[in-house]
Amino acid sequence: MTHSTDTLADDRNQRLFERAQALIPGGVNSPVRAFRAVGGTPRFIQRAQGAYLWDANGQRYIDYIGSWGPMILGHGHPAVVEAVQKAALEGFSFGAPTEREVELAEEILRLVPSMEMLRLVSSGTEAGMSAIRLARGATGRPKIVKFNGCYHGHADSLLVKAGSGLATFGHATSAGVPPEVVQHTLVLEYNDVAQLEEAFALHGSEIACVIMEPIAGNMNFVRASVPFMQRARELCTQHGALLVLDEVMTGFRVALGGAQSLYAQQIPGFAPDLTVLGKVIGGGMPLAAFGGPRAIMEQLAPLGPVYQAGTLSGNPVATACGLATLREVARPGFYERLGERTRSLVQGLEGAAREVGLPFCTDSQGGMFGFFLLPQLPQDYPQVLRTDGPRFNHLFHGLLGRGVYVAPALYEACFVSAAHTEEDIEATVAAAREVFAELVRS
Structure with a gap:
């Protein structure tokens, strides 16, 4: 597994964030990008291709943000x-x-x-x-x-x-x-x-x-x-x-x-x-x-x-x-394939959580999905708020450190693109399995 470069002495993400904070409120041009909800240093993205992002340190991530939804074909189609x-x-x-x-x-x-x-x-x-x-x-x-x-x-x-x-x-x-x-x-x-x-x-x-x-x-x-x-x-x-x-x-x-x-x-x-x-x-x-x-x-x-x-x-x-x-x-079969790939991901995540006894539930439609550290899916905002925030933050950083980029806030949906492969899904589930085990032990 690929791990975070946060500890590197020459962390370009950190240096860019410091420069940005002197010029831009919070160092970002849209609040959720600041990682305030989860802690840590935002990743400054250098480039993207297909299902992947590369940050300023050259670290590659499997991208489940997709620019918050638009990149349904993947980057650079x-x-x-x-x-x-x-x-x-x-x-x-x-x-x-x-x-x-x-x-x-x-x-x-x-x-x-x-x-x-x-x-x-x-x-x-x-x-x-x-x-x-x-x-x-x-x-x-x-x-x-x-x-x-x-x-x-x-x-x-x-x-x-x-x-x-x-x-x-x-x-x-x-x-x-x-x-x-x-x-x-x-x-x-x-x-x-x-x-x-x-x-x-x-x-x-x-x-x-x-x-x-x-x-x-x-x-x-x-x-x-x-x-x-x-x-x-x-x-x-x-x-x-x-x-x-x-x-x-x-x-x-x-x-x-x-x-x-x-x-x-x-x-x-x-x-x-x-x-x-x-x-x-x-x-x-x-x-x-x-x-x-x-x-x-x-x-x-x-x-x-x-x-x-x-x-x-x-x-x-x-x-x-x-x-x-x-x-x-609009090409025939596009959404059937996309939905199947997304379901494969959420089912894999559910299975990995079940293996270690972690309360976890998911839902998806087409290329959009969400997950909660709860025993059952919420139906409204007060129920969403019952999610364990510190546990979610651990999950976020655990995945990020293993090269998987999900939304840096427990209130945001995630997205699968047509560029995600079976290997990407398997790598994501494997990373989640490791983090889920950490959550149960902590």
């Missing part, structure tokens, strides 16, 4: 690299329409039937906040419902934690967000049908939308139950609110049609009113989208009164990357 190189030679940005924007929109709409029109943007946060604004504009209502533990980007009205009582309004979770900004945000527990029903009973005529992750990847990996999703759809329809599915993480990651296609197989006639997409549709480039039926989307400027704009929206290099990625994942 030849067809994607070729498309990006060609696009870059034609120009980085125009601030004007391109044919490729149309082609990408056509491809996404072909694969996600609930969407008749879409708007391309540059990030999941931008797509999420724009979908909320559109829902409010289309319904003329102020209130939104979100769920504790679901993350929809860092827009002010979405940085909210649960209130103190049933169906109460939430409280801002970030400094700089005034109380009046979140006064119209209701925060409920995920998978709690009774709370959702009460929220609509109390505020139904004022609710513009319900926004949720169909598989909550910011609680590690927690599925919306079918009864919960079905009741959300029914209540939104009954009260004239919009159901917004945040598929930034799950879109084209768990299935070709996203998580909504899986629920449509179990709930007759199921479809969201708006869908938020990101990550995979950009193939690793900054690109996201939101879309839905024509009647709702035509409320956007320049056709309607809801304003949204962006200089880099539909960037020609990003759309080339996303379009090449979608054409690869």
Whole structure:
């Protein structure tokens, strides 16, 4: 097994982190990268190829972060690299329409039937906040419902934690967000049908939308139950609110049609009113989208009164990357093979934990998976919080020291790519078996 280079006298990761901390808050440009939750020094990545990352020390890792989801083909897929190189030679940005924007929109709409029109943007946060604004504009209502533990980007009205009582309004979770900004945000527990029903009973005529992750990847990996999703759809329809599915993480990651296609197989006639997409549709480039039926989307400027704009929206290099990625994942059998590889991993991890009597459970869909140091899968955020934090930190560093890179926080999902091999899976399970044995002894 390959082990960590943290103890080397010449640790370039450490030296880079020290330089970064003098220049960038926390030394990172997105908080989870700082390793604050798990301790230790962040790895500064030098390059990536296929299923692997190499850090500044030259250490190789099997990558289960995949840039937090986009790298479904693995790093440096030849067809994607070729498309990006060609696009870059034609120009980085125009601030004007391109044919490729149309082609990408056509491809996404072909694969996600609930969407008749879409708007391309540059990030999941931008797509999420724009979908909320559109829902409010289309319904003329102020209130939104979100769920504790679901993350929809860092827009002010979405940085909210649960209130103190049933169906109460939430409280801002970030400094700089005034109380009046979140006064119209209701925060409920995920998978709690009774709370959702009460929220609509109390505020139904004022609710513009319900926004949720169909598989909550910011609680590690927690599925919306079918009864919960079905009741959300029914209540939104009954009260004239919009159901917004945040598929930034799950879109084209768990299935070709996203998580909504899986629920449509179990709930007759199921479809969201708006869908938020990101990550995979950009193939690793900054690109996201939101879309839905024509009647709702035509409320956007320049056709309607809801304003949204962006200089880099539909960037020609990003759309080339996303379009090449979608054409690869749409090939027959892609998701069957990806899902089989992911299941092989999680089953191997479960078996290794069972061998030593460690409480451990997993779940996966397509190329997305999560695991918990718990005897059974949690259904909401308070249950996720029961995971043993110090034990998870030991597990994280034990895997990292053996060349396996999983998310550096127990609340984040992980990802398998088409580039992961059977040998990668076997090496990962072998590394986990060693760390699990350490956890039981400690």
